[in-house]
Amino acid sequence: MTCHVNFKGEKVVPVEEGQTLLQASLAAGIPHYHACGGKGQCTTCRVLVLEGEEQLTAPTIYERAIKNVKKFPDNVRLACQSFVKGESVVVHRLIRDETDRYIFIDSNEANTTTVMGERRKMALFFIDIRNFTPFIETNLPFDVIHIMRRIFALCRNAIARYDGEIIDTAGDGLYAVFGLNSKIRQAAESAVLAGLKILEDIKIFNNTYMRPYFNHTFEVGIGVHVGKVIVGNVGIGLSNNLTVMGYPVNIAARLQAATKELDNSFVISAIAYRLLKNPPYSVGCSYLNLKGVSNAYEVKLIGKPYEKKQAAAIQL
Structure with missing residues (x-):
């Protein structure tokens, strides 16, 4: 019929x-x-x-x-x-x-999935450069941009080495994701390995370049979390247009911000930590009351205390 x-x-x-x-x-x-x-x-x-x-x-x-x-x-x-x-x-x-x-x-976008958007589990990675404002205030604009490029290059190389993707940069920080081409356990592992490499590379950069030429050192704060997010292409002509959004992204950003109050350079959610096949040594466990989160969030501290804070305490 x-x-x-x-x-x-x-x-x-x-x-x-x-x-x-x-x-x-x-x-x-x-x-x-x-x-x-x-x-x-x-x-x-x-x-x-x-x-x-x-x-x-x-x-x-x-x-x-x-x-x-x-x-x-x-x-x-x-x-x-x-x-x-x-x-x-x-x-x-x-x-x-x-x-x-x-x-x-x-649209010229070849990947239909990114145009439509999809939900998938990923590892979310936020990093912020500490001590950058004093450097900006006491150095020429050329030097500020030059050093920023050097530090971001260190971050980019480490993230790319472990198959991560930088989604956004803002001021002296950046946001990356892991898991576009891997399962969530591998994504969490890669995010942690990239973070640890950045911490080591920043230490070397301080010793071989910043101290000798600028009498200054930098530290970073890293936050990592995992969760189901929306991945898509917003198509506004910036970078590769890839956007990763969702509640877990907000958690990861807040974990990075909490590195200051926890006095530890690398904070990872306990949820992500439990996914690691070979977890790094955790110097401690803490429970954070995050804005917008009803229950205290369990986190692991896998970085080191900040040297600047320690130095200030010693001077006092």
């Missing part, structure tokens, strides 16, 4: 028995976007059912799962999951204007 569906503002489309709305619209020449290939794994083919909702088959398990997350109203359906039982169905495609088409079709 052939039914007909009115794609409002576009055309009336014949739908053969066994065809989904998506298959029928594509067969009729409608450029109906379907990033996941019509498998119910995304929402880009969704339509608003204006009339005849009762003439469509019941939502599938894929639709119900997406509705639970997206909170779509009942009259929003995935075209790839909807079959037609009768006439008088009128729908409106929700992704159809030129801006949508650029983002989802005309």
Whole structure:
């Protein structure tokens, strides 16, 4: 039996028995976007059912799962999951204007997953350079930028060595992730190895370059956490546009900030620490009350106390 569906503002489309709305619209020449290939794994083919909702088959398990997350109203359906039982169905495609088409079709982004976004478990890594403000205040702009580039190069090389990806830099800190190409246990291991290498490389840099030429030394604070985050490409033309967002990212950033009050250069969540196959020695365990987190967060201290703080205490 052939039914007909009115794609409002576009055309009336014949739908053969066994065809989904998506298959029928594509067969009729409608450029109906379907990033996941019509498998119910995304929402880009969704339509608003204006009339005849009762003439469509019941939502599938894929639709119900997406509705639970997206909170779509009942009259929003995935075209790839909807079959037609009768006439008088009128729908409106929700992704159809030129801006949508650029983002989802005309973009040069080769990886569809990053355009759509996906949830995955990753290790989140934040690092901040300590003692940089005094250096800025007492040195020429050229020297400030030069040293910043040197330190960021140390960080970048260590992160890249362990298959990490720098997501963002801000002032004298940066944010990186591990796990784009590995499982979560390996990601956590890599984040820790990269952090330990940075600590060692900064120590060497201080001894061989900063002390002799600038009479100054730097220390860093590192925070690492793991969790399920959203990975995607926001497409605004900056760097590689990769964005990693979610609650675990905020936790990792706060762990890095807590290195000051804990007087330890490397703080890792106990959750991430337990994933490590060969965990480094922990000099202590602490419980942090983090802003926005109801329960105290258990962390491990795997770095060293700050020398500047120790020196100040000795002078007092």
